[in-house]
């Protein structure tokens with residue numbers, strides 16, 4: 001059942017919006033729906049039937065595609081919350097397993113629920129042994145996101161017993177498998193690229209620890225876990241866990257709306273995340289900082305970012321929804337300093353460059369007027385690099401963490417009785433009907 005209800009600001013009559021067709025004079029009233037937070041929403045489901053018109057909204061800047069109870073963002077205030085809990089509080093006091101449970105089940109777990117959930121995720125962390133052969137089919141220099149897309153999509157060929165999306169138990173098993181196997185697959189993608197042996201997960205390690213171990217451990221010596229880095233990794237996962245209806249999540253929902261299996265849907269999400277305007281931005285930030293090279297060159301690059309005839313943009317700046325400081329960027333900035341301190345990295349030139357760039361951009365009228373603030377990707381690349389990840393792995397880490405958000409959104413969609421196959425309309429601007437001209441006459 002839908003939880004949104006008609007806006008009843010005026011008790012005698014629910015608030016609504018009337019659209020008047022200036023040509024025919026016809027008036028049609030549309031109800032306003034009220035969520036628990038955020039602006040009211042005009043319910044235009046009857047629009048085409050009543051008026052014969054579609055709406056036009058490329059980029060979906062004004063269009064809600066679904067009802068969701070997972071994540072709330074107030075872009076003007078710089079607020080992000082999951083199931084009502086502020087991201088800052090979750091990052092400070094919670095851990096990734098707990099946030100995963102919260103997103104999937106709607107409430108924070110009790111101790112018993114958390115233990116049982118964590119146990120299930122731990123028990124699903126190994127991948128089918130035959131997947132190793134699948135990896136070997138990739139070139140060693142393949143981008144790990146290419147490997148991730150392929151391998152995650154291939155999971156549906158390995159786990160036939162969790163593909164029935166109409167069975168809640170199978171949906172749960174598929175969700176746990178995705179969450180559990182993603183660190184293993186991501187670490188394998190890294191190991192394959194550097195020619196080191198794959199490591200099996202270790203059940204006595206926590207989620208983020210296990211990922212660090214499988215990525216940076218080697219079979220010939222014991223891996224020494226750095227608790228500050230493990231905590232930072234866990235925090236990075238929390239910060240990326242979900243972000244309502246962004247491009248990759250909408251892709252997962254659209255793919256899933258046709259009834260496709262969850263592994264295929266998450267693979268679609270990974271493909272969408274890969275682009276530099278989305279999850280690929282953290283990789284792009286480091287490339288940009290390297291290109292800038294020195295503080296003295298910042299004005300030159302800021303000038304280029306403002307030039308409409310130059311395709312260059314300041315990577316890690318701007319967001320479709322946030323018109324204020326991205327709250328995740330603030331946590332990430334602090335974590336960045338903690339990690340660099342722990343690793344004894346003083347005077348990291350890229351961090352200094354990033355901070356100076358942030359300072360200059362935040363004072364520049366162009367960025368101020370357009371409300372372009374640093375986003376989550378601005379600092380994450382610097383932390384990940386300091387932790388030892390190559391740039392090509394940055395988006396993989398984002399995908400790993402976002403898998404829970406995608407999975408929870410997919411589950412929410414499947415369980416929504418109003419769910420229909422996603423099928424946007426279009427404004428056709430191609431040729432009008434014309435006669436086919438045979439090849440010899442063209």
Ligand code: ACO
Nearest residue numbers: 276277278279281305313314315316317318319320370375
């Ligand atoms: N540098 C310079 N100018 C920018 C930037 C930027 N990073 N971002 C936006 N602008 C300008 C645009 O040129 C545009 O100017 P105009 O109004 O004069 O034409 C205006 O700000 C609005 O930009 P849009 O592209 O229309 O905003 P949109 O909401 O479509 O794009 C996006 C948001 C893709 C994030 C954009 O800000 C961008 O490309 N940023 C850099 C890439 C990036 O950091 N992506 C990560 C996003 S966060 C995430 O996925 C986790």
